[in-house]
Amino acid sequence: MREIVFAGKIQRMKRIIVFAILLLTLLSGCSSPAPGETPTPAPDLPSPTEGSAGGDGIPARTATPVPAPSPTLVPLERAQYTLTVTLDYARKFVDVEQTIRYPNHSGEALNDLVLAVEPNLWVNCFSLSELEIDDTPVGAYTLDSQRLTVDLPQPLPAGATLTLALKYSLSLPEIAPTDPNLQRPRIFGYSTRQINLTNWYPFIVPYEAGAGWILHDPWYYGEHLVYEAADYEVNLRFADPDSAPVVAASGFVESSGEWTRYTLEKGRTFALSASPEFQVVSGTVGEVTVFSYYLPLNEKPARAVLQASIRAVQAYERAFGAYPHKTLSAVQGDFNDGMEYSAFYFLPRDFYNLYDGTPQNYLTFVAVHETSHQWWFEQVANDQALEPWLDESLATYSEHIFYEELDPALIPWWWAYRVDFYQPEGWVDIPVYEGGGFRPYTDAVYLRGAHFLEDLRQRIGDEAFFAFLQDYLSRESGRIATPDDFFRILRQHTDADFSDIVGTYFQTPH
Numbered sequence: 001m002r003e004i005v006f007a008g009k010i011q012r013m014k015r016i017i018v019f020a021i022l023l024l025t026l027l028s029g030c031s032s033p034a035p036g037e038t039p040t041p042a043p044d045l046p047s048p049t050e051g052s053a054g055g056d057g058i059p060a061r062t063a064t065p066v067p068a069p070s071p072t073l074v075p076l077e078r079a080q081y082t083l084t085v086t087l088d089y090a091r092k093f094v095d096v097e098q099t100i101r102y103p104n105h106s107g108e109a110l111n112d113l114v115l116a117v118e119p120n121l122w123v124n125c126f127s128l129s130e131l132e133i134d135d136t137p138v139g140a141y142t143l144d145s146q147r148l149t150v151d152l153p154q155p156l157p158a159g160a161t162l163t164l165a166l167k168y169s170l171s172l173p174e175i176a177p178t179d180p181n182l183q184r185p186r187i188f189g190y191s192t193r194q195i196n197l198t199n200w201y202p203f204i205v206p207y208e209a210g211a212g213w214i215l216h217d218p219w220y221y222g223e224h225l226v227y228e229a230a231d232y233e234v235n236l237r238f239a240d241p242d243s244a245p246v247v248a249a250s251g252f253v254e255s256s257g258e259w260t261r262y263t264l265e266k267g268r269t270f271a272l273s274a275s276p277e278f279q280v281v282s283g284t285v286g287e288v289t290v291f292s293y294y295l296p297l298n299e300k301p302a303r304a305v306l307q308a309s310i311r312a313v314q315a316y317e318r319a320f321g322a323y324p325h326k327t328l329s330a331v332q333g334d335f336n337d338g339m340e341y342s343a344f345y346f347l348p349r350d351f352y353n354l355y356d357g358t359p360q361n362y363l364t365f366v367a368v369h370e371t372s373h374q375w376w377f378e379q380v381a382n383d384q385a386l387e388p389w390l391d392e393s394l395a396t397y398s399e400h401i402f403y404e405e406l407d408p409a410l411i412p413w414w415w416a417y418r419v420d421f422y423q424p425e426g427w428v429d430i431p432v433y434e435g436g437g438f439r440p441y442t443d444a445v446y447l448r449g450a451h452f453l454e455d456l457r458q459r460i461g462d463e464a465f466f467a468f469l470q471d472y473l474s475r476e477s478g479r480i481a482t483p484d485d486f487f488r489i490l491r492q493h494t495d496a497d498f499s500d501i502v503g504t505y506f507q508t509p510h
């Protein structure tokens with residue numbers, strides 16, 4: 001989710017939102033693009049840059065051996081990403097050697113590969129110095145904005161695997177302050193207290209037989225990327241080990257000399273946040289260790305985040321199915337946005353300041369919302385640009401499920417404060433590009449989405465509702481689900497007629 005801080009000044013906020021929506025519309029004309037039209041990039045989106053041979057500013061490599069990748073004895077089910085990363089915290093500079101072992105499960109022979117290179121949305125950030133396929137330099141590639149297209153020397157047959165190797169550096173951008181009502185903060189980059197590596201490495205986007213590569217344009221709010229599940233090994237060291245920051249990351253951590261290795265299986269996207277100021281509290285739930293990283297003077301809210309995340313993992317394991325990873329890291333962002341990644345999520349800085357010591361606040365329900373994305377996003381992925389309701393409506397309704405477990409007496413408060421205060425309107429199944437502004441988009445997709453799921457649950461009953469969710473999780477885990485998958489599996493769990501409910505909330509019949 002993205003849940004942006006409103007500083008608790010609700011009435012003022014409503015006026016700001018109305019103003020912001022007007023302003024956003026004026027600035028961008030961001031009503032729905034015409035069919036076939038490419039949405040206009042946000043006004044502050046950095047211009048595309050061309051990759052160039054690395055040179056200026058790349059720190060010297062040393063001969064220190066990198067830990068060897070673990071051998072795999074099973075057939076390659078998923079792409080395997082191995083990254084060797086040197087982070088120069090002081091200079092905001094990252095040097096990366098990366099390999100991707102990519103199995104072609106598309107069912108078609110592939111003539112090219114398309115990778116998302118989000119750092120290339122910033123000017124002079126991404127610098128590509130080497131690109132090889134199976135140890136042979138790539139002759140032809142194009143890097144245009146976020147899209148890296150690599151022509152294959154010969155077609156990759158269905159079922160075959162290749163290895164792509166890249167060397168590149170990142171000169172990190174500053175996380176510039178933004179008006180939270182107008183556009184999302186850019187999480188990637190550095191602030192005075194934090195470096196965030198999110199969507200920071202090139203990754204091969206999903207390929208859909210008949211449709212091709214899936215890489216949507218960025219938008220002002222919401223998310224636009226779609227992720228295959230993959231396995232990750234990230235080996236990290238610091239250019240200056242004597243002043244190494246504290247690191248929060250997706251994945252299980254092991255240290256070996258100057259290197260720290262993170263491993264993540266069947267993950268969607270590997271995120272990392274580093275700060276010399278980070279403090280951390282942790283706890284366990286079953287076999288899972290939950291960490292809450294925070295900036296100084298925030299211990300009380302950080303402990304509340306930890307407890308809410310632990311209670312949420314318990315509630316969602318009972319309601320949906322098992323948590324998929326060994327760790328979960330909740331991280332206080334030095335910016336005001338919440339966002340989910342694999343086994344990792346950010347919470348907005350100001351929610352910590354506004355925490356009032358009760359569970360009735362944004363810090364708590366956004367923490368459990370982001371936690372639920374480890375089921376609805378991480379396990380069952382979806383097209384976040386075109387069908388954002390698939391994860392966001394479930395993540396929002398998962399807040400309801402958390403409060404049912406914590407204290408059912410809080411449910412009326414949750415509906416009133418979290419949802420109905422905004423008098424939400426709009427179709428649940430709009431693409432992010434048709435949101436008409438952050439607030440209307442959130443109202444339609446998240447808040448009306450929660451009402452849709454509540455109405456559906458009332459109609460079909462708790463037993464069928466939770467049996468459906470468990471089955472949907474089990475069958476779609478590791479995949480990219482579609483609305484057709486959602487409704488097909490739903491209908492296998494109920495004979496009830498819910499067509500009127502679908503007609504109320506959805507513009508597309510199901």
Ligand SMILES: [Zn+2]
Nearest residue numbers: 001002392395
């Ligand atoms: Zn969400």
